Amino acid sequence: MTSTATTATAPSLSTKGVWLTLIVVLLADAMDLIDSTITNVAAPSIVADLGADESVIKWLGAAYALALGSLLVLGGRIGDKFGQRGTFLIGMAGFVAASAAAGVAVSPEMLIGARVAQGVFGAFLIPQGMAIMTATFPKPALQKAFGVFAPMLGVFTVAGPLLGGLLIDANLFGLEWRPVFLINLLLGGFALVMAVKFLPHVPPRPATRIDVFGSVLLVVALFGVLFGLIQGSSDGWGALAIASLAVGAIVFAGFVWRQARTPDPLLPRTLLANRGFTAGLIVGLLVFAGFSGLMYVISLFLQLGLDYSPTQTSLSLIPLTLGIMGGSGIAAALIVKLARRLVVLGLGAMLAGVGLMLVFVTVAGSDLTWWQLAIATLFMGLGAGICFSSIFNTALGDVDAHEAGSASGSLSAVQQVANGIGSALVTSIFLTLLPGGDVGAVSVTLVMLLALLVACLLVVPLLPRTAVAEVE
Template sequence: MELSMPPSEPNAAAQPIPSPTPSPDRSPDPSPKRSPDPSPAEAPTPHPYRWLVLAVVLLAEVMDLLDATITSVAAPAIAADLGGGPDVTQWLQAAYTLPFAVLLVTAGRLGDRFGRRRLFLLGAAGFTLASGLCALAPGPGWLIAARVLQGALGALLIPQGFGILKEVFPAAELPRALGLFGPVMGLCAVGGPVVGGVLTQADAFGAGWRLIFLVNVPLGLAAWAGAARWIPRDTPTAGQRLDLPGMLLVGAASAALVYPLVQGRELGWPVWSLVLAAAGPVGFWLFTRYQLRRPSPLVHPSLLRNRGYTSGILVAVAFFASFTGLMLVLSVFLQGPLGLSPQNAGLSIAPLALGIAITAGPAGALAQRRGRTVIQAGIVLTSVGLAVLGGTALWSGSSVDTWRLLPGTFVAGLGMGMVIPPLFDVILADVSTAEVGSASGVLNAVQQLANAIGVALLVTAYSAFTDHGRSPTTALAGTAALTVTLLAGALLLSFRLPERARPEA
């Protein structure tokens, strides 16, 4: 799930957005020999269907965002129906986000090489098909495999949209078009858990939880049809190189880190699982060394030497791991020990998303003046909310209910809303204009990887507490404390971020 606002240049392979202000004439000859500026009649005509193209791109974003939040609420019901323990609920999320993260940056270059329209159509059709396969799953293995396919095709689909919008919108209108992403993301964040709970409990036509995947079918078909009708054909860029070894290396490192976190507890933490978990960070280190030597790397080498940017990556990992992991832990707790229905669980999580929606708008504007201070205040407020949540769970014991948990979740959401909008723009502040495309694409991929790590780590921690005889409320409090520890690390690292957000953000 990508909750961050689109950065200044979201497409990893695209060039920077040209400024609408013409550059000054630097000719030493004062005589007017240069061609006159084109008259309004000679100016390029904007694409007639550009706003319909925007609607199609937003529809693709909605599918991606809803797919993440809906699944987090429905995961316990899916595991109960298909069989399996907490590892199944974790893989439902990780199986989507891992391939999405690994393929995201490369997919931007694929769009340049083979054409963005072509890959958008392929991604929309494939995502729709994969959603149907998820809905038809007879067992957990089928469903997890279909989720992997869904994540890979989502990574193919999503990066193409921003490049397409750059092609169809004039520079003066592009900020207005990109400004619509914020409200759409906010609505998905607030409405996703509720919609997931309602669809799962509705059990229309006896489909049960399968409706959360079937809802993507009409959306995907509409996105494909709209793209085929309104997105203009583009010319592929010859000579784009793909760093396949780099992609395989970062994929192996990601899997080595996440797999033992998910399966290690289930298997009794054998030695190989601990070795594999330790190999994950080593794999990422090898990836950075390899990128410094590649002639056409996935990541600009200068970014890996930028202290503010590399620190920002770690802040993003800690924060988004906390956010996504906590969402799933709350869903498991509400539908397990509290025995809530998926619909009521979704309504109980909604205050977290509502808090995000309330502070996200003001935080984005305030960060232009206060920069990283806004992020730091948001991390502190999120930690306070989680401390209240954990303390309430411990104090209430067996009498805990959703109303008692509401203040903690709401305050945590207010804090998260202060972090999400400005985070990427502050991280990108010291990145050169030529590097913004690559830097923002990597950040989006890191966010997806953090989602997988957070789900694997926090759900495993919650389950480990209950395995050792702790009550569910104590397990929830312990997991909240672990999340605060992650956020404390993010807070310390945030002092290495640039002080101000990117001016044009």
């Protein structure tokens, strides 16, 4: 979630207005989180229907997350400057239109372009909801809203694969995979009507400065690195892949140089000097990248290796959903008391889940049973649910109150970028190894994820000793 600074002149809503606004914001976040994961299950069906090569699998999730993550902070600034309600409506309308384009796509290029457009409009849409709530909700109502948000976001995170599998196998009107995107016309259309009628106005702040050049540098840098990783893993590490990685690295260095000198950096320089916050960025990047890639690989392994249908695959992820919900509840109850020790607990549960999955796959191979999968994914979800909240809340433990909004927005942007990088990089490794056998491919991938989680544990001691109760 992204939160921006509030304005003292914003109206205070009635109880009815609070809950109607909360419904609108939850619908927007539901669309974002569902669309960020729905292609985990839908990818094989999409690739088969469009006659695309395996690189498209990596771009289906990465294109959306990359566009959204790299523009998220900029989207928040635009809402501050020009008005959050209007920016929200533009973002929602554009997201629905982009979803329609994805649903009628007739080529891989058209579909990837539509996914990028979804991410761009999502970057306009998502930051405004929390900012409007923070500006207009009375304090007691805001606390209740946060209590509703946490478990609902956990549900939305895993709802994508579940919904995707059911829609594909239902083959509504003979449309095969297309309803996974076209359903946004119903959800988004309803949310747009509600937003026009009920979303409150928050006065804009025209004096807000926007570093457009810095934002462009960040987008180019991320695209260069991601394209190089996908190109190299798909077609070999030739000149194009290496050049793309080099350009991405050079442009990112330019972005860092720009942020060090511009009077209006996307991320306040004092935050980067905060060791605990920077450590939180690193741990968050690694955890979200690893989890995003892991979910993609499990979905692909079940369908390509074990011949599961999309519905079977989605139902097999129910224990993961339950684990995330349970982990989120644990984090909400213990975050202030345990702080960074809770991060260790979450990482430990994820390590256990990935380790169990590795053992089960090594022993059972393609005869992996449903209960083995359920046990492993339950632990993964439990650890992920704990980590998702505790990492960010702990990272904000030493952040000054006036920088909390920028810090929270930056953490959310890192989460989205990590989702794109993880889904592209981890699936690249899996698909590169797949010709040698699906069991070997998933085993090597799991070993690499275990190493990543151990690296996260080594960074945890750098996190603040205290945590905030809510990410605001």
